[in-house]
């Protein structure tokens with residue numbers, strides 16, 4: 001919406017079809033258990049005031065591409081010239097026996113585990129990334145923050161991270177991976193490259209090798225594609241798009257974000273796709289511009305918790321040698337979801353920018369070719385959750 005508005009002003013009418021009247025900005029939910037931040041909720045009427053956007057509270061159910069109409073859950077039929085599908089992915093628990101960090105109840109669950117550790121009932125806390133389509137970053141943040149929390153409160157519990165990735169934050173490439181590896185070492189988080197299968201009392205069963213000792217396991221959710229009737233899907237159910245984010249097949253249909261078949265399901269990537277799609281929409285509807293193709297740039301702000309007392313001077317740089325910052329959008333303010341338009345817009349509406357006060361963050365940029373290399377062509381390529 002912000003991109004369309006910037007490109008076409010009031011020449012293109014925009015309608016927003018959304019099941020909720022609010023917009024949940026949840027990346028800071030990982031900081032909630034440690035009292036270092038909070039998920040942020042925006043009310044759409046306030047966010048959209050004066051922007052001329054027609055908001056319809058309902059859900060997209062089916063697309064009739066021939067008639068250029070969508071059908072909604074409440075039975076409405078709406079016509080369109082261009083349809084941009086941004087319905088995201090559904091989160092599914094994938095590790096039996098583990099607490100899944102999935103919805104708004106998850107921070108309280110993790111807080112309960114931290115209290116159990118403080119009371120001596122948990123000695124080994126494990127954070128696990130399941131196989132398949134997963135954005136693995138939050139597991140690193142949770143593990144680092146838990147370890148910092150234990151050090152700060154002198155709780156004698158250990159923290160481990162289990163992930164199918166061959167090395168830490170593999171999708172970012174060599175330098176960021178080495179920086180995170182160093183941070184895990186400094187914070188005494190044990191790193192295991194293994195595919196978790198299920199949590200049992202006292203252990204985490206993995207596909208490769210011996211079980212990993214665990215008194216409690218917190219797992220990330222697997223991402224699955226919601227089905228929208230009338231649209232094509234790839235073998236995993238996601239929407240196949242071309243380099244302008246046009247959905248393969250139906251004319252006038254575009255997609256951005258987690259619902260697309262691009263394997264990295266990350267907010268920064270979603271905002272880049274949204275900008276690309278907006279340019280293609282505007283050009284296809286007659287605006288005078290040359291739409292740019294999708295050239296993904298992977299950026300992450302990794303929350304690592306408060307610096308423990310004995311590590312006050314820790315400095316870890318994650319920036320890749322050839323930083324891609326200049327290729328992308330403006331970097332102000334540093335945000336959990338990097339977006340040239342979204343970041344400043346949300347900051348102006350009160351979103352917390354950068355790391356919450358007291359928390360230490362690692363800024364990571366991937367080398368462009370590490371991100372664009374097709375999946376499966378090397379260890380630095382986009383591996384959704386690593387091995388399957």
Ligand SMILES: Cc1cc2nc3c(=O)[nH]c(=O)nc-3n(C[C@H](O)[C@H](O)[C@H](O)COP(=O)(O)OP(=O)(O)OC[C@H]3O[C@@H](n4cnc5c(N)ncnc54)[C@H](O)[C@@H]3O)c2cc1C
Pocket residue numbers: 017018019020026027029030058059060061086087088089101135138226256257258259265266267268269270301336337338
């Ligand atoms: C715990 C956690 C922490 C994360 N932290 C970060 C981070 O720090 N930085 C980062 O870049 N990424 C992060 N991510 C990933 C990021 O949240 C997603 O990649 C990003 O939100 C994807 O954006 P999206 O717009 O595609 O989908 P979503 O953010 O999921 O938005 C989809 C929207 O579509 C709506 N919708 C769903 N179905 C329908 C329908 N049928 N009709 C109409 N509307 C519908 C939903 O209500 C929702 O508002 C994190 C993910 C998790 C799970």
